[in-house]
Amino acid sequence: MIESISNLWSIPLLVIIPMLTAIIVNFLYDKAIKPIAISSAIIILIISIISPYGYHWFCGHPALNPETLTFTFNPNIFGYKLSLEFIFGPLQHIMIFISSLILLFCVILSTIGLTKHQGPYIALLFLLFMSSAIVIMVNDLYHLWIAVEIGSLIVVGIAAASGTSISHKAALKYGLFSAISGAGLAVSLALVLGLTGFSNISDAIMYLKQFGIGEMSTVLYIAFGFFVLSWMYAGGLAPIHPLKSEVYGASYPHGTALLQAQSKLMLVAIGIIMLRLFGMLPFVKEVMIFLSVITMMIGVIMALIQIDFRWIIAYLIISHSGFVTLGIGLGTQEGLIGGIFQAVNDIIYMTILLLCCEALFYFGGKTSTKEAYDIAKKSPFIATATILGAIAASGIPPFNGFQSEIILIQACLKEGLPEIAVLILMVSVTTFIALLRGIYRIFLKPPELQDQDNSNVDLPKVLIIGIIIFIILSIIIGIYPDIVLRFIIPVVKEVLSI
Template identity: 30%
Template structure:
């Protein structure tokens, strides 16, 4: 009966959001404690799910006891549990950070409600085994994130939220259209069943058209380069914990995971699609970093780097070789850790000094040692300096690109990495080193929970390089890679797991 574990991932945050919206206003401090407990439980459950999946194998939960081709099914395999660990780890640390950071805003409990709803949507996208259910959860996470971007209701935030909402809704429309076409072609909505029917019917023009729709839709959610225009506005405008969540995990759960799941496990990867993914990835990598290097707003610079790092993930996964997929997934995990840490650092600086402009800062190292130290670690991770985690994943991606016979893409990856180093050297120089601005003579280090979660994230940055050691990757990264390498065997495993 271990499959009863699966729906808890959706129920727990949803129930939390509901209870906080009922009681959060009345009872002081309830929302802080309760949402942190929920985030911790989710983290513990997702770590447990890794062990369960390793011992039991793929699990399928039948919603309402309807068996899969008819009813909705929730599927937990290694890739899902890998994503769940990533999301819940980041969400837990950000939640602890928000307990201090969000003091400055009115109606803190509303923030927790929306945050938990966004978390529900993301977890739903990851564990669902049904195409339309994926769309519903995706919209749930998106709607919560639109509201979170506009949370401060200042002029810039509203403008960014409007832009994000319109573009992202357009992406959702393309996804819905794609789902409609695929339903018309296969007359089923279950992902495993769609994979089976497509294998029997063979590739048709409809499948090609649907692929294009999905690349447009999920590419918009993942902010790949031709579709990236909303990200540099939306991510900096939100409060720091929200930007960390959006940049750290939302674009990966809704964009990368959904796209990869559909193209590898359901439709089946063809050389044409892999070429498109690799090409878009390489373009995002280079364009993102070039746009980032000239920015003076700290959070905006980080947002452009998200585009660039998403490019690395797509390049790795798009290579299609086991080594490339391993590198892509490992970079996905690493990027969520160090990018959320960098956004939390930017938030800490803004919390203490009230500015995000790099030109006004300087010498903050003396007054804010924890923020400066963790930010240095995160910057070195994202720039790919050994022995931090970013180095290992980039190394694997570059090696995989050379091995798969794409030396040009490998060269692009190296160039983008050098430019990343340059732009983070700029951040460190202007913000934390140099002479202290007189204005900031008596600023203080941030409160204890903010410090704690930044230190923990920095510790993960340092040690998570060991995840690629074969003895450890056998448990965590390896099985997740195998799910993608096996491709449309997904259908067979899912139907095999139904009892």
């Protein structure tokens, strides 16, 4: 990582531009919203591509070398930085790039699709991006907690925005739950702060490693428990999955694309922080693996028995979050690489499926498999894209899902856990079955009654371009996984070296 003492210019921009855009867009009328929102989404995308690597510090100083009494960035030298810290490194680069790409398409689609309350909704989308950008860049407990709290409030807002009574109920349930676990994360933060006295996570870890905590380790276990609670609700892991999947299913599909990207980013960021802070405690990794296995299983089984295509995808997103957390929970180099790579791939192929789901809205707005629609005849492109998305999601080469799942399976085998490798395979296969049920009913099965409505539906060009871009990304990453892996591997090595 390139280090510089001066703060990096791009980090505040990635936080402030979405915030400012949200404030401005919230007050504007229809015609002015579109250019401002789209142009700032493009600016964010450009910043995320061209930004160099570096830090942003709110206070504190580089570590002081005790021998020479000079400031140093060398992580091997023992010294506290005492800072609230944001980092923009390779991991942040790839993650923020992907989510800002999704943000761009979401914003354009919502300017086309929404007629009412466009401004506040787009403001919420920008704030959602902001919270996910903060959570992946952060290296102190304070901003982590703020990002998780803001993120969950925005999720509530986006779920409620689609305006049906189901979405209001989903939003209220998720809101009540986020109130509990947000307070839990604050308690956890207070406990770690009380034990170590440092809010910077690297400093706290260094303190724990250097001095140990002896009898006070009980406090650290309770902090871990509350941390897991917030991890579960941010990512929708096992006991929270009915609420989280309800949020996914009740929002607009393009909103869900951004929501799932945010929750994957949260899972990766909080998971890595948990591994670094609590990794040396016994049973921590086992708890993380247990949670992920249950999530994988329950998610995919619940996806099988759904009758609405949106809910099938919603439960599959939950199920595939289990892959990500499994990789992080394994805690080995392969596991971490597989988990983070899976998060990137998951965001991409689920976005393909969700954009196809958005396209179904233009064919009458029904996504239930109870009625057959024969949409393949009306739009062969959407049918093909959905099937390609399903293939990518079930980990079939040459798509990207395959590459990360194979790394995860190898990591499990190396750890001596062949059962989990079998489970991963089964979940992939079942994903295909669950998706194919929906695809067959909606796209391929001829309608029982003769369809009167044969008029051509004009899909927005942006939607088609978006689907094509994400399919191309999926294939490119599937054939050349090194494009993404070269961002992930150095980060993983750094995490494990601490």
